[in-house]
Amino acid sequence: MTFSRPAEDEVDRLVAAWRQERPDLDVSPLEVLSRVSRLSRHLERERRAAFAGQDMESWEFDVLTALRRAGKPYELSPGALLRATLVTSGTMTNRIDRLAAAGLVTRNPDPEDRRGVLVRLTEAGLAQVDAAFTDLLRREHELLAGLGQEERQALAGLLRTLLVPFDASAENGGAHSSSGRT
Amino acid sequence: MTFSRPAEDEVDRLVAAWRQERPDLDVSPLEVLSRVSRLSRHLERERRAAFAGQDMESWEFDVLTALRRAGKPYELSPGALLRATLVTSGTMTNRIDRLAAAGLVTRNPDPEDRRGVLVRLTEAGLAQVDAAFTDLLRREHELLAGLGQEERQALAGLLRTLLVPFDASAENGGAHSSSGRT
DNA sequence: CCGGGATATCTCGACATCAAGACAGCTAGA
DNA sequence: TCTAGCTGTCTTGATGTCGAGATATCCCGG
Numbered sequence A, B: 001m002t003f004s005r006p007a008e009d010e011v012d013r014l015v016a017a018w019r020q021e022r023p024d025l026d027v028s029p030l031e032v033l034s035r036v037s038r039l040s041r042h043l044e045r046e047r048r049a050a051f052a053g054q055d056m057e058s059w060e061f062d063v064l065t066a067l068r069r070a071g072k073p074y075e076l077s078p079g080a081l082l083r084a085t086l087v088t089s090g091t092m093t094n095r096i097d098r099l100a101a102a103g104l105v106t107r108n109p110d111p112e113d114r115r116g117v118l119v120r121l122t123e124a125g126l127a128q129v130d131a132a133f134t135d136l137l138r139r140e141h142e143l144l145a146g147l148g149q150e151e152r153q154a155l156a157g158l159l160r161t162l163l164v165p166f167d168a169s170a171e172n173g174g175a176h177s178s179s180g181r182t
Numbered sequence C: 001c002c003g004g005g006a007t008a009t010c011t012c013g014a015c016a017t018c019a020a021g022a023c024a025g026c027t028a029g030a
Numbered sequence D: 001t002c003t004a005g006c007t008g009t010c011t012t013g014a015t016g017t018c019g020a021g022a023t024a025t026c027c028c029g030g
Helices: A010-021 A029-052 A058-069 A078-085 A089-101 A123-143 A149-169 B010-021 B029-052 B058-069 B078-085 B089-101 B123-143 B149-169
Strands: A105-109 A117-121 B105-109 B117-121
Touching: A010 A029, A010 B058, A010 B149, A029 A058, A029 A123, A029 B029, A029 B123, A029 B149, A058 A078, A058 A089, A058 A105, A058 A117, A058 A123, A058 B010, A078 A089, A078 A117, A089 A105, A117 A123, A123 B029, A149 B010, A149 B029, A149 B149, B010 B029, B029 B058, B029 B123, B058 B078, B058 B089, B058 B105, B058 B117, B058 B123, B078 B089, B078 B117, B089 B105, B117 B123
Parallel strands: none
Antiparallel strands: A105 A117, B105 B117
16 A cells, blocks of 8 residues: 555545445435534544543533623523524423533523523633633644645535525524524 | 625524634634534434434434445444444444344354354345435435535545544554445 | 413433443464 | 453443423414
8 A cells, every 4th residue: 555645534435335336326425424424423522532531521511602602691591502502402401400400500580581591601610611612622723734724714615505504494493692503 | 684695604603602702712613613513413313304204213224324335245243333333332232232123134143253243234124224325315415405516526525634534543443344424 | 351372491201322341252472 | 372462242320312292481463
């Protein structure tokens, strides 16, 4: 094996195998979508390992950053949080329970809607999320080291094109207050 | 709101919020990596919904396609399967148990290594995976409708660059037999 | 003012995943 | 040949997530 072939990834091998087995099908969509799935899985694994060092779980981080982004007073409804993190309502209730038990958020009644609840970051929560976020950015910056500035922008733009249809259909939801998964 | 602004996605909003709250940080990595995570999550949700129509779970599909890709006799070890699907060994044992109970695979002793097992697709498994895969490709093709041929290739290439370091470090694993997540 | 439908959150049970460790069998070197 | 270490698979217990449904409240039209 020489040294200079443009590096192959697992998806290249996977696609080649499919072309062998099913030459009748156009498997080219996998070149993009399979890479998105696999990359996401690797990223998730990295995040998990990295957060483990600072007593922080990946799911905690997702919720806390959504609150942090919202700005003072760092307060969002469970509904806004579940739209931001793309989980179901049952999952979010459970997450809030545990974050509250850990003292990172408080759960307060919404003065304007008696069905509602407002989840607010505590001092401790704010401190933890700021530390973890700074750290995450540093690590993610390294993951992108292989790409130049222009390439990153191109990549971001292409991904946005794929993402817009999904985020648009969820648009109605709730006053598109905040949202997004870090 | 006019109609022609270049469409925004949730990540644009998320990044804008961070720039407001933490102008001291360079959050540009999120433009790429947050989109990868969110897109993957949306794709997963789509797949789940789509497969539900044909008595097929997303995790079953992942395992069956890995076997299908391997070519006749559609047989791989649990180890190869877990590397292909990026799950842990305990998860794979559990998956194989359930697939075998459903009659989609059989579990046979490896004649060359008495610790080993070979998982093989049954006729029923082969039929199911071929049907599901054809269907998946059709749907994934539609998801990419927003991009032209050249854009897809560019996107695939950029993602490969990010993926190579991960897949390379796993390279040693097991005779890089097959692998890949569909 | 009332009823019906929408919305916000929570409850509950099923289930898939992970992490760590148990164990049998392989393999290379003394 | 024996042993030490490695590999491949399975076991176990904890945990997070989903999906469906329950409940309370809101809001609009009549």
